Amino acid sequence: QGYDGANVVAGRLGGVQKLIRDIVPRANYVHCSNHSLDLVLAVAYYLVESGDSETSGLARSYRKALTDIDFVIPLIVVNRVFCTTKPYAEQLQKPTCDLLKCYQSMEHPSTYLAELIYDDNQVNELYNKFTKFIELNEIDNCLSRTASRRYESVKDYFIDVYRTFTQVKYVRWETV
Numbered sequence: 001q002g003y004d005g006a007n008v009v010a011g012r013l014g015g016v017q018k019l020i021r022d023i024v025p026r027a028n029y030v031h032c033s034n035h036s037l038d039l040v041l042a043v044a045y046y047l048v049e050s051g052d053s054e055t056s057g058l059a060r061s062y063r064k065a066l067t068d069i070d071f072v073i074p075l076i077v078v079n080r081v082f083c084t085t086k087p088y089a090e091q092l093q094k095p096t097c098d099l100l101k102c103y104q105s106m107e108h109p110s111t112y113l114a115e116l117i118y119d120d121n122q123v124n125e126l127y128n129k130f131t132k133f134i135e136l137n138e139i140d141n142c143l144s145r146t147a148s149r150r151y152e153s154v155k156d157y158f159i160d161v162y163r164t165f166t167q168v169k170y171v172r173w174e175t176v
Contacts, residue, residue, distance in 0.1 A: 070147065084112050116166045127162075143157060
């Protein structure tokens with residue numbers, strides 16, 4: 001389901017979102033602001049097919065960059081890590097934030113980030129999601145020329161990006 005944020009639509013107590021969720025509990029609610037990317041991609045596709053040569057060339061270049069594993073791997077990794085820390089960052093930005101309570105609750109993401117770094121099951125689970133994503137989106141599963149000089153396989157590259165980013169985020173989180 002995709003709707004604007006109006007209370008009559010998104011209201012959890014009696015809006016359209018709730019009515020649909022009562023009928024189809026597994027339906028996903030998507031705020032209208034998330035549709036912006038879909039619109040951009042639709043226009044970009046149109047420009048590739050029918051735009052002038054300069055615009056088409058730019059659109060093809062953007063598409064190539066967005067479907068390169070040098071972009072996709074960090075995208076998947078950053079998404080996993082930020083899904084853990086985002087609620088806490090948002091909580092800190094609220095005007096009604098209780099700093100002591102916030103500080104005490106930060107132990108959970110810190111522990112989780114440490115687990116992300118060293119738990120091979122977490123790495124493998126995310127790598128499997130990555131491989132499904134690239135298959136679904138028909139992205140080549142091969143190393144770039146630059147990455148191939150340093151890594152033997154896409155999985156080695158993925159694990160290095162994963163552990164490096166997660167470690168940096170963990171260290172920064174610990175210093176907050």
